[in-house]
Amino acid sequence: MSNRKTSLKLGAAALSALLAASPAMAEGEYGILMKTLANPFWGAMGMGVEDGAKSAGVEYYMQAVESDQAAESQLNVCNTMLERNPVAMITAAINSTNLLPCLKSAQDKGIKVVDLDGNLDPAILEAEGIDITFSIGSDNVLAGAQGAEYMVSQLGADATGPVLVIEGLSGNITGEKRARGFAEKLAELAPGLEIVASLPGDWDRGKAANITNDILTRNPDLVGIFAANDGMALGAVESVFAAGKGEDVVIIGVDGNSDAVKSINEGRLTASVAQLPYLVGKQAVENVKVAVEGGEVSEQIIVPTLVLTKEVMDGGTEPLLEYVK
Template identity: 65%
Template sequence: MRNKNLAITTALALVLGMSAGARADEPTYGVLLKTLANPFWGAMSKGIAEGGKQSGVTIFQQAAQSDQDAETQLNLCNTMLERNPKALIAAAINSSNLLPCMSSANQSNIPVVDLDANLDPAITAKAGVKIAFRIGSDNTHAGAQAADFFAEHLGKSATGPVLVIEGLPGNVTGEMRASGFKDELAKVAPGLKVVASLPGDWDANKAANVTNDTLQRNPNLVGIFACNDTMALGAVESVFADGKGGKITVVGVDGTVDGVKSIKAGRLTATVAQLPYLEGIEAVANVKKVLAGQTVPSVIHVPTLVVTEAVLTAGTDPNLQYMK
């Protein structure tokens, strides 16, 4: 079944992954995402395709069916290298699964880009893998922004228990968001205490179960910070099912289409938008600079934006144009 799924995923990538209007004489960039089942990566994919158009390059995109299927992602990466792309832009599922493929890319003098800063620099350095540049939001800062919103929304003197729903264990992105939130919350609203910090595996159903269990132990819960919108939306469903909709502040990260819809519907309180569409455009543009021999920063941060119903209603923030 795994081989069948791999074949299906690869076939879909072959059909959908090439930039529209690509020419045979254009250089090809290989792009490996986690999964297109998550709206965040769907927006990233669109931004990368737009970046290909703007930079005049062909984009070949592939993705695993699940953001937990590390083995399939490695197989896709190895297959991608057989096309001899000019660059490999990869959003690894974890800090180690793609290291063999990235090492092979290094040996073939193919620049490797850490898309969305998913790799632990210490692990890549130990493995001898060279990264051309890392691009993504400052995930620690994104978590801190969520904490600042809690302090603003609930008040700096607010008290009560708070739940943190982490991502997949071992994933550096989720770890940075969670730690950024907890560290900042302790500074700006010390009366808000994190009573549980549990993995949600980027999954809405698991996040909903974590929320249910935490509400049973802490019926006076005042807030939930989830490390992505998918889990935040799962938490929201549990909160409303428990009859506490609107009474518990729920904040996610990503700024997905579904997250924004939930905010407009008065369910999700806020999201820290990561602007993956803009990140995709910038990733391709900076790869082109690298291949042209230009120097780019080793770490490129894309801005983040705290999105609330008020921000959406005002519609004046220039970064809103990149929310796809």
């Protein structure tokens, strides 16, 4: 486990060197293209890929880019992986369009293509004539809705006051679905809670902290913050506590990564809708093996989510806690 934790802390330069030194794919291997292993979410998914490959008895080759905003670099890596002729490519696209040329080429070569973590837009894929083998991930609209449900459970259905939504990277379907699911469910359950700002935080902790500072200045009575991932939620936590309002604002993220778990246990972050990335990675490899061998696999595989709170973790009875890494 210590080696795995170390891998999550690789800097961009070290990660690039590691990937550049990786051997070429042998025939029959799977190509795994992540966003960035510097993010604990993708690190946990990488752990799931590793364990899934072991249980499925397959070889794989994993690469990632320096950040989850490096769309052009990710396309270049995808094209390089394509040249190695894997039997399947499991890809977590940075946005809905950046990998389309590579995925179309993979399809033309008969390579099985998997949408990892549901980052591709089905309408765009259809327009481009790309038929992926399957998409696997959480229901992101539902994840946002779960965040709203938990916020209302803490504040009350009759609560009033301003709420901030920190979105993901502009144009990214994952963050858009999470923000939309939250907003729609919040309006349904607690119409007195008003979303006073819904702004892109670009998956960046520092930017989210700055957004939170700005909104707190304008709305000192802020009662809730929903962030489309844990990194941004933790940036919001920093600003809220620095302003002396740590007891007044319910802050909810999405992912359930290791940093969020630590913050929840410390009584800072209120909750995270855990996406169980470890389980996503593990099931992706196991299911693509079935597809490669000619078996039937659902076109849409939904992995469950879990609202992770201190009470849930202290209780220790929730079966899904096994997959929180």
